[in-house]
Amino acid sequence: MIPGDPTTALLGRAFDPEIAELMRERLGLNGNFFVQYFQWVRALLSGDLGYSLINGAQINEQIFERFVRTLHLMIGGVFVGLAIAFPLGAISARRRGHLDGSVLVGINSLLISVPQFISGLLFVYIFAVLLKWLPAGGWVDPANDLGLWLRAMVLPCVTLGVALSGFTARILRTSIVEASSSDYVVAARSWGLTGRQIQRFHIYRNAALPTLTTIGLEIGYLFGGAVVVEEIFGYPGIGQLIVDSISGRDYPMVQAAVLLFALGFTFINLVVDISLFTIDPRLRKQ
């Protein structure tokens, strides 16, 4: 079924079948599929993710260090993304029917359509190759050189942010447009509320709900985006680890990293659900 075996990846093309057999024994690759899976789950429950097949190091240590780095990247990406998405969505909704509004919608379509590795390479070309303002990637220990660490983080974070902003801005715009043409806004207007009050308490509050759901999902997708961005910028996070482990057939490592990503994804969805409850009183009543 599975093409390639970790032992062949480790031993190379020409190897002694006896040694390979011994190696499989030592790595725990022999035995029934279900037995292997059961062993993995049992170790997992006691907090042990096992050992890398490639360098034999303990996965726990390697992975958490990298996970923290990926989190740095994602936090930066979320900030940049929201800083683009909120004004873009809100202004393009308010100025709909005007030329500047349409231009913003056009920009939004561009943001949705651009694949991450293309925006990333483009940023590298403009800011690192042509202008030489920022490093093209890499990672420095912030304990050694905080300034350089920050500078190296800018381009990856912006690339992630751009990826996040497209859909978020589009949803924000649609929800604002939908909310402003609803009956409760007409009613509020007939009560003589000012445009600003309506906007703040009636339109934005209602538009916040679908937008928040989207932001949650998009942050989840950032885990996928991190894989691409880390590969472009040579950033030693968990995404790069996944790609390397897949090519090296380091299955326990891939398992552990994917497990961590899925946990993160689920956790963010949980946070979104909870915050929806706090924002929307209608949900609390049920």
Add this chain to the structure above:
Amino acid sequence: MIVLCLFFLGASAALFLGSYSFDELWVGERLATSSTAHLFGVDSFGRDYLTRVALGVLISIGVGLSVAMISLLIGAPVGVYSAVRGGWIDSSTGRILEVFFAFPQILLALVLVTIVGSGLFTALLVLTLVYIPIVVRFVRNVAMIEARKDYVLSAQLYGCSRFRQCFVHVLPNLWGSLLVLASSICAFAMIAESTLSYLGLGARPPVPSLGILLTENQGFLSTAPHLVLFPAVVLFLLVLSVNQVGDALIDKLDIKRHFVRG
């Protein structure tokens, strides 16, 4: 739409009329920029770049269309049936789908690649598998609304079989939404295929997928930027035009916009 056709025609024309093969070598002109002989220049091995990019465009279009079509062909009937049938079948398909939505799609694709290995054809297979759950969920949701309408109910009262309700009554009324869905999946599949290839987990060199062209040449970003810019811009325009087709369909057919994210 027009841009898309132009892309297709342009790329095919470049292939058939062009006098070069995608792996023919012009070693003397390595890394050369645009000229009349080689419109897009020559890459680091001395291969005509226009031919390679054109082939990449055709690969992207092919992957996008086939992933969209196959995943719709498999996913749409399942979604419609689950919506019309309801009951335990509907809820158990829902539970199975939830497993797939616990990962971002690109991660799911990566996991599947770990299992089945890399290559252009497997990438196509993997992407189809990844998008089927999305299709099923989307189709189920729109079919749910359609299946509650009076005409379906009256068909049921006339003793129409469930199969007939699904495929003669509900499905044909969804074709507008399905077209829009197909366009988004096509766009996502193009991005995903080139992303996989870019990461070295999709197509393998020397197959000139646009993602491969980008990985191969990103090292020359400072010396020969055109090698990166041509495939990047082409892929971007391709995705953009597919998305524009989707938007135009939404306006033309007056469908409520459903957002699909892949």
